[in-house]
Amino acid sequence: MYVIKVPLGVRSYSISIGDSLLARLGPECKRLYLGQRCAVITDRNVAPRYAGTVVESLQASGFEPARITVPAGETAKSLKVVASCYDQLAEHRMERKSFVVALGGGVVGDVAGFVAATYLRGVDFVQVPTTLLAQVDSSVGGKVGVNLKAGKNLVGAFYQPRFVLCDLDTLETLPVREYRAGLAEIVKYGIIHDVELFRRLEQVMPKMLQRDPDTLSSVVARCCQIKAGVVGKDETESGLRAILNFSHTLGHALEAISGYGKFLHGEAIAIGQVFAARLSAELLGFPQRDVERIAGLFEKAGLPTHIKLSPAQREKLFEAMHHDKKVSDGIVKFVLVNKIGQVSFGQPVPLDLVEKVLTGPPVQTTSPEQAAGANAAHSALRSQHSAF
Numbered sequence: 116m117y118v119i120k121v122p123l124g125v126r127s128y129s130i131s132i133g134d135s136l137l138a139r140l141g142p143e144c145k146r147l148y149l150g151q152r153c154a155v156i157t158d159r160n161v162a163p164r165y166a167g168t169v170v171e172s173l174q175a176s177g178f179e180p181a182r183i184t185v186p187a188g189e190t191a192k193s194l195k196v197v198a199s200c201y202d203q204l205a206e207h208r209m210e211r212k213s214f215v216v217a218l219g220g221g222v223v224g225d226v227a228g229f230v231a232a233t234y235l236r237g238v239d240f241v242q243v244p245t246t247l248l249a250q251v252d253s254s255v256g257g258k259v260g261v262n263l264k265a266g267k268n269l270v271g272a273f274y275q276p277r278f279v280l281c282d283l284d285t286l287e288t289l290p291v292r293e294y295r296a297g298l299a300e301i302v303k304y305g306i307i308h309d310v311e312l313f314r315r316l317e318q319v320m321p322k323m324l325q326r327d328p329d330t331l332s333s334v335v336a337r338c339c340q341i342k343a344g345v346v347g348k349d350e351t352e353s354g355l356r357a358i359l360n361f362s363h364t365l366g367h368a369l370e371a372i373s374g375y376g377k378f379l380h381g382e383a384i385a386i387g388q389v390f391a392a393r394l395s396a397e398l399l400g401f402p403q404r405d406v407e408r409i410a411g412l413f414e415k416a417g418l419p420t421h422i423k424l425s426p427a428q429r430e431k432l433f434e435a436m437h438h439d440k441k442v443s444d445g446i447v448k449f450v451l452v453n454k455i456g457q458v459s460f461g462q463p464v465p466l467d468l469v470e471k472v473l474t475g476p477p478v479q480t481t482s483p484e485q486a487a488g489a490n491a492a493h494s495a496l497r498s499q500h501s502a503f
């Protein structure tokens with residue numbers, strides 16, 4: 116088992132990563148002297164698979180858990196679902212000392228975390244992430260919140276969990292497309308902070324795709340360590356934390372214009388990362404062969420690296436960036452790559468260059484094996500791309 120510390124003074128906490136950890140939730144909560152009454156917030160896909168083990172573990176350690184099940188998917192990140200959770204917490208007579216367990220992917224983590232941050236002005240909460248994306252990213256760092264009609268994550272808080280429990284066994288039931296989407300955030304950590312991780316992923320991507328437990332646990336632990344380090348230095352994103360948004364300017368805009376759910380977040384940011392690497396080649400002299408390595412690694416992971424947009428779709432994309440307050444005076448701020456393992460945030464990029472790179476041909480990767488993988492991945496995704 117790996118244990119990673121998130122260093123935030125009195126709000127410091129640890130992330131445990133390993134196999135068969137769900138059954139240890141009760142003892143862990145006891146070790147932290149959490150209150151007796153609690154609520155396990157989960158979704159309709161995760162509940163039948165894992166809520167039983169979690170509830171039993173809590174009961175065996177003397178806790179009194181209620182179970183709250185929200186719908187699966189992004190639509191559950193709403194104030195309506197939050198209000199329904201509040202009602203159920205009240206029914207269960209939750210008190211200031213009670214706590215919330217978020218059992219599920221990033222959606223459940225964000226909703227349950229927001230509920231915990233606001234119910235009775237804040238109760239303790241514990242993250243038990245069950246998707247790869249949630250294990251390496253959303254469960255760590257304390258960003259919680261929900262969407263409004265006007266946009267994603269517009270209501271929220273910084274609210275740190277008391278601890279994070281990543282049971283890698285839960286990934287066995289994660290659908291392959293969701294799993295691959297998590298790999299996009301993993302590659303991101305290599306690009307923004309750790310060239311060794313990037314090189315390692317180039318070697319072990321087939322094992323990652325097989326969900327090999329040893330490879331997976333060490334890679335997940337490394338990603339959590341990187342995120343913990345960044346969050347420890349800049350909890351509320353006044354500077355450095357912005358590097359975690361690498362590729363998200365384009366990624367979020369793509370998600371917005373294609374209708375949320377068409378692209379998984381990880382798919383959109385895989386395209387965004389290759390795009391940011393190409394901008395970096397134009398502006399910072401980032402080597403073309405490293406742009407190809409990045410595209411090649413996503414192809415190996417079965418993720419898309421490029422999108423062809425019609426002029427009307429490009430127009431919409433720029434609008435989405437404006438809406439996201441990413442554009443002013445014809446300039447968009449991006450996180451760009453100096454070299455693999457090192458990025459700079461807040462880099463101004465003229466919209467004309469964004470347009471030029473967007474309309475350019477896809478990056479050609481060299482290895483025939485990668486090209487074959489890419490073709491398979493692209494044909495699998497083509498139907499989604501052309502659908503909007």
Ligand SMILES: NC(=O)c1ccc[n+]([C@@H]2O[C@H](COP(=O)([O-])OP(=O)(O)OC[C@H]3O[C@@H](n4cnc5c(N)ncnc54)[C@H](O)[C@@H]3O)[C@@H](O)[C@H]2O)c1
Pocket residue numbers: 158159160161164187188189192219220221222223225245246247248249252253254255256257258259268285286287288289290293380
């Ligand atoms: N708070 C943050 O810092 C942060 C960071 C990144 C992303 N996010 C948010 O995370 C959300 C995306 O999270 P996600 O990708 O985990 O999506 P998700 O929570 O929607 O989960 C994906 C799908 O997998 C199902 N699922 C979850 N675990 C499973 C398992 N073990 N077996 C089978 N099915 C399982 C879910 O029911 C869902 O249908 C977005 O809303 C995004 O905004 C937040």
Ligand SMILES: [Zn+2]
Pocket residue numbers: 252300363380384
């Ligand atoms: Zn992301």
